[in-house]
Amino acid sequence: MSANKWRHATSTVPMPRHDRAAVSSASKAEARPRLKLAAATPPAVDTSPASPRRGMQVLRYAVVLVALAVYPWVASSFFTFQVAGQALVLGIIGLSLAFLAGYGGMVSLSQMTVAGIAGYAVAIFGQSAVGNISLGWPWWLAALTGVVLAVIVATLIGLISVRTDGIYTIMITLAIGVAMFYLAQQNHTVFNGFQGFSRVTAPVIGGISLRDPIPFFYVALTLGLSAYAAVKYLVRAPFGMALQGVRDNARRMRALGFDVTAHRVAAHAFAGLIAGIGGVLLVWYNAGISPGTIGADALINILVVAVLGGMRHPIGPFIGALVFVLLQNFAIDLIDRERFNLVIGGAFLLIVLFSPDGLLGLWHRARGYLHPATKR
Template sequence: MSGLLDAVRPRGDVALLERVGVGHIVLGALLLIYPAIASEFFLIQIAAYSLIWGMVALSLMMLAGYGGMVSMAPISIAGIAGYTVAIFGLNHTGVHGFGWPFWILVPFAVLFAALVSALIGMISNRTEGIYTIMITLAIATGFFYFTQQNYALFNGHSGFAGIDAPKFWDINWRDPMPFYYLCLGCAALSYAAVLYASRSAYGLTLQAVRDNARRMRALGYDVTRHKVLAYFYAGLIAGLAGVLLVWFNGRISPGTINVSAAINVLVIAVIGGIRHPIGPFVGAVVVVLIQTFAIDIVGAERYNTLIGLIFLVIVFVSPDGVLGLWEKVKLRTP
C-alpha cells in the first residue's frame, strides 16, 4: 500500500514546478538571458525603466486589486524614498548630502517611505471609493507643491542632482548590466512578496475586506488595521522603487513626483491589469515603449492624446487590461 502511495504522490521537483508555474520559470529564464541579446539602450531605457515603474504600479495594484483602495500616492511614496536618499546620502548639488553609507541609507529610506504610506492609509481610510482617490490625489498634489516651494529641505524646483548608485563588490551598480539585474532582483522580490501575501491568511482576509468590509467587521476583524497594513506593505515596494528611480536618473526634483506622474502610475496599472501582480509590469512595458518611440512619431504635443486613446481602447475592450484580454483569447482558443 505504501508503495502505491509513493507512486501516486507527486515528486518534490514536480510539486515545486506546480507551485512556481511553468510560465514563471520561462519568463524568469528569458529575463535572465535578456542582457545577452539586448543593447545597452534596451537594457536600461526600456527594461530597467519598465521594471522600476512596474514596481511603483505594483504597490498600487496591491492596494486596489486586493484591498479595493485606489491610491494616487504611490509616486509620492517613491519620491519620499528618493528625496531621503538624496538628502542623507551624497549629491553634487551642495545642499545637505550627509553621506550615510548605502547599507544604512537604503533600508532607512524604504522604511521611512513605508511609514509615511501607512500614515496616508490612516488618513484616507476614513473614506471610501471616489473620496479615497480624491484624498490621496490631494496629498500627492500637496507634496509636489511643497517640494517645489521648499528650498531649505528639498532645494525647491531644482531638486538634487549627482546622486550616484553605490559601488561595492568592485561593481558599479549603475553600469547597464549590473543595474538591470539589480532592478530585476528587486522587481522579482516585490512580485514574489505580493503573490505570497495574496495567498496568505492576511491576504485572503484583505480580499474579504475588499468584498464586504461590514461583514468582516461583524466577524471581529479589525478592518482599519488590515487596510493600513496594506498601505505599509505597498509603501515598502514603492519606496524600493523610488531608490532605484533616483539612481536611474541620478537626480530627483518635483517634476519626478508631479500629478502627471501619479496619473501615469494609475494608467500603467490599469493597462496591464490591476487585479494581477504581473499586470503592472506588462503595463509599464507598454507605456515605456510608447513614451520612447511614439513621441517621435506623433510629437510631444500629441503624445498624451495617444496614451489616452490607447488607455480607452484597452479598457473598453478589456476592463481587466492586457492580461484580461489575453485570458479572453485563451478561452476562445480551442
C-alpha cells in the same frame, strides 16, 4: 366502495414484529462489511489535470526566468537600461498600487509620492551635487532610511484615507500627492526647491557601478521578482484573504470580528514598502530627483501603468510599465512629442472600455476563445 373500505385497502399493512427484526438484522449485517471495506480502501489517486497544468506553469516560469537572465547579454544598452530597467522600476511602483486596488479595493494616487519620499531621502541622506544639503551617509544606510520613511508616510496616508471609499479615497490621495509636490517645489532648505538634486551617487560595489545598464537591470529584476513573490504569497496568506474579504464586503468582515481599519492600514504599509524600494531604484536610475518626478503627471502615470497591465494580477503592472515605456520611447517617431499624452490617454480609454482587467484580461479572453477547454 365505501370510504372505510377504501382507507382499509390503501393503508400500508404493518409488518409483523419478527419480520421487522429479521430485516433489521440483515441490514446491519449488510452495513458492517461495507463500512470495513470503506475503511480499508486506500484513497483514490487524483487523476485530474491539475498536476500536468502545474508542471507546465513551473516550466513557463523557468523559461521566463532564463529569458530574463539572458536578455541583457543579447540586447543593446538602450533596451537594457532605458526600456527594461525603467519598466522594472515603474512596474515595482505600479505593483504597490495594484496590490492596494486589486486586493484591497483602495485606489491610491499617492504611490508615486511615497516612492518620491524614498528617493528624496536617498538624495538628502546620501551623496549628490547639492553638498550643502546632502549628508553623505553610506548608500545602504541612505537607501534603508528612504524605505523606512516611505513605509511611515504610507502608513500615515493609510490612516487618513482608509476611512473613506471610492472617489473620496482617490481625491484624498491625489490631494496628498499634489501637496507633496508643492512642498518639494517651494522648500529650498530640505528639498532644494524646483531644482531638486542632481548627480545622486549610485552604489559602487567591487568596482562595479549599479547604474551601469547590466548591473542595474539585474538589481531591478531581483527586487522586482522579490516584490512579485511577496505579493503572490501575501494574497494567499490569512492576512491577504481577510484583506480581499474586506474589499468585497467590509461590513460582513467587521461583523465577523475583523478589524477592517487595521487591515487597510497594514495594506498601505506593505504597499509603501514596495513603493519605497521602487523609489530608491528610481533615484538611482535618474541619478537625481526633482519635484517633477512626483508631479501630477507622474501620479497619473502610475495609475495608467497599473490599469494597462491589469490590477488583479501581480504581473500586470510590469506588463503595463513595459507598454508604457515602449510608447514613451517610440511614439514620438509617429507623432509629435507633445501629443504623447494623447496616445497614452487613448490607450488607457480603450483598455478601460474593452478590458477592465487590462492587457492580461484580453490575453485570458483570447486564450478562452482559442482553447475553450482552458477557459475558467
